[in-house]
Each structure stands twice: as C-alpha cells, then as structure tokens.
Amino acid sequence: MSITSPIIHKTRTQVVVEVLREKILSGHIRAGEPLRQSALADELNVSRIPIREALVQLEAEGLVKFEAHKGATATELSVEQVTELFELRALIETELLAKAIVNMQDEDIDKAERILAQLEFAFKQEQSVSRWSELNRQFHTSLYQAANRPYALDMVQGLKTNCDRYIRLQFLLAGGIAQAEKEHRELLNYCKQKNVEAAVNLLRQHILLAAESIRKLVKPQ
Numbered sequence: 001m002s003i004t005s006p007i008i009h010k011t012r013t014q015v016v017v018e019v020l021r022e023k024i025l026s027g028h029i030r031a032g033e034p035l036r037q038s039a040l041a042d043e044l045n046v047s048r049i050p051i052r053e054a055l056v057q058l059e060a061e062g063l064v065k066f067e068a069h070k071g072a073t074a075t076e077l078s079v080e081q082v083t084e085l086f087e088l089r090a091l092i093e094t095e096l097l098a099k100a101i102v103n104m105q106d107e108d109i110d111k112a113e114r115i116l117a118q119l120e121f122a123f124k125q126e127q128s129v130s131r132w133s134e135l136n137r138q139f140h141t142s143l144y145q146a147a148n149r150p151y152a153l154d155m156v157q158g159l160k161t162n163c164d165r166y167i168r169l170q171f172l173l174a175g176g177i178a179q180a181e182k183e184h185r186e187l188l189n190y191c192k193q194k195n196v197e198a199a200v201n202l203l204r205q206h207i208l209l210a211a212e213s214i215r216k217l218v219k220p221q
Contacts, residue, residue, distance in 0.1 A: 012046050016054035019044060024063050024074050025133070025164050035064065035072040062162040077165070077218045085163050086211035092156055093140065093207065094200045099147035101196050109192055112142040116184055123177050133167045139184060143191060166214045173217055176210065 010018075020040070023029040037051045044051070055072045058064040064072050100108075119135040137160050144153055160167075170176035183206045190199035 012050040013053040013057070016040075016044060016046060016050045017057050020054055020058060021061070021063060024058070025168065027165075027168075029074050031074050031076045031165075033074050034070065035074065037071070061158070063165075077169075079215050079218050081162075082166055082211055082214050082218060085159055085166070086207055086214075089156070089159050089163065090204050090207045092152055092159070093144065094204050096144040096147045096149055096152055096156065097191075097203055098196050098200050099149065100144050101146075101191055101194055101199060103146040103148065104191060104194075105146070108142065108146050109188070112139060112188055112191070115139045115142055116188060119184070120181055123171075123181065132171050133164045136167060136180070137164075143187070166218070167210070169217050170210055170214050176213065179209075180206075 020029070020035075029035070035055060037048045037055070040051050041048045055064050055066075059066060059072070063075055065075050066072050115135060115138045119132070119139055122131045122135055137157075140160075141153070141157070144156065147153070167176075171180070183202060187199060187202050187206065190202060
C-alpha cells in the first residue's frame with residue numbers, strides 16, 4: 001500500500017504572503033514601489049482582508065514597510081541594512097556551525113550533500129533563479145541543525161529572509177555563483193573532516209565577502 005503525503009491546506013492569507021514575497025524578492029515589485037491593497041486584491045482575486053494581513057506579515061519579515069499618508073511599500077535596498085544583516089549572520093551562523101560539526105552524523109552530511117547537488121544543478125538552469133536562494137538557505141540550515149539550538153536557528157531563518165533579495169543580487173549581478181559553488185564544497189568538506197576552525201573561518205569569509213560584493217551593487221542605487 002502506498003503512503004501518500006498529507007494535504008496541506010493554506011489560508012488565503014498564506015497564499016497571498018507567498019505570492020507577494022516572491023514578487024518582492026524577485027524584483028517584480030520594485031523596492032519603494034507602493035503596494036495598493038485594492039489593486040492587489042483585484043489582481044489576486046481576494047478581498048482586502050488577506051491582503052492587509054499578508055502585508056503585516058511581510059512587514060515583520062522586513063520586506064514591506066508602512067508609512068503615514070503613503071501606505072505600504074516594498075522596502076528599499078540599503079547598504080546599512082546589508083552590513084548589519086550579514087554581520088549578524090556571521091556572528092550567529094559561525095557559532096551554530098562550530099556547535100553542529102562536533103555532533104554531525106553521516107545522515108547530516110548526506111542530507112547537506114543532496115541539497116548542495118540540487119543547488120549546483122539549479123545554478124545551471126536559468127529558469128530556476130527563484131530556487132537558488134531557497135536551496136542556498138536549505139544547504140546552510142542543514143549544516144547547522146546538529147547544533148540543537150532551535151531558537152538561534154529561527155533567528156537565522158529570519159535573517160536569511162531579509163537577506164534573500166540581496167543574495168539574489170549577488171548571484172545574478174556580482175558573479176557570486178562560481179564563488180558560492182567553490183566555497184560551499186569546501187565548507188562541506190571541512191564539515192566531513194570535523195575541522196571546526198577551518199569551517200568557521202571559511203563560513204565567516206563566505207558571509208562577509210558576500211556582503212562586500214552586495215554593497216558595491218547597492219551603493220550606486
């Protein structure tokens with residue numbers, strides 16, 4: 001007897017959140033662009049209530065902001081935000097990785113290996129741009145899970161959501177794909193070798209050099 005996956009029922013608000021998040025992160029909704037609730041409701045064929053709820057959730061994720069007399073807009077790209085987000089990532093993620101490596105089992109390495117193979121394949125497919133940052137997130141998360149620090153991992157997920165648009169910029173415009181592929185492979189190898197010091201140093205460099213390349217893209221804007 002085959003086992004079927006459970007059906008996941010999403011609320012209208014959840015669907016709207018996912019659609020708008022993707023539009024903002026992909027650049028279809030430009031930074032600073034007003035998000036008119038009535039227009040979005042018509043476009044997505046829903047009432048204004050799930051639109052409003054979705055915008056509030058996206059505000060919590062740092063992708064939308066509300067301003068008096070202006071309403072909701074997609075957040076602007078910011079050099080200062082890049083610096084703060086990526087510095088926080090470097091602090092938290094290196095600590096998580098150090099704690100995770102000593103606990104890693106073969107199945108943890110195998111999982112990371114599978115996700116990295118998917119990411120490397122997606123990098124070669126232009127139509128898979130929307131999958132790049134998600135698989136990148138999954139790869140890094142797979143390396144941190146053995147740390148058994150769920151609250152810190154939740155913080156990392158929030159930071160990565162806010163970093164998502166910047167990571168896409170790096171991949172698309174800063175030649176970040178080749179560098180990411182090389183560093184991801186090296187990072188995984190250090191994890192296999194249980195080389196905590198080398199892995200942590202590489203991860204810190206991986207995050208902070210990404211921030212530097214992104215700042216060069218954002219600053220002119």
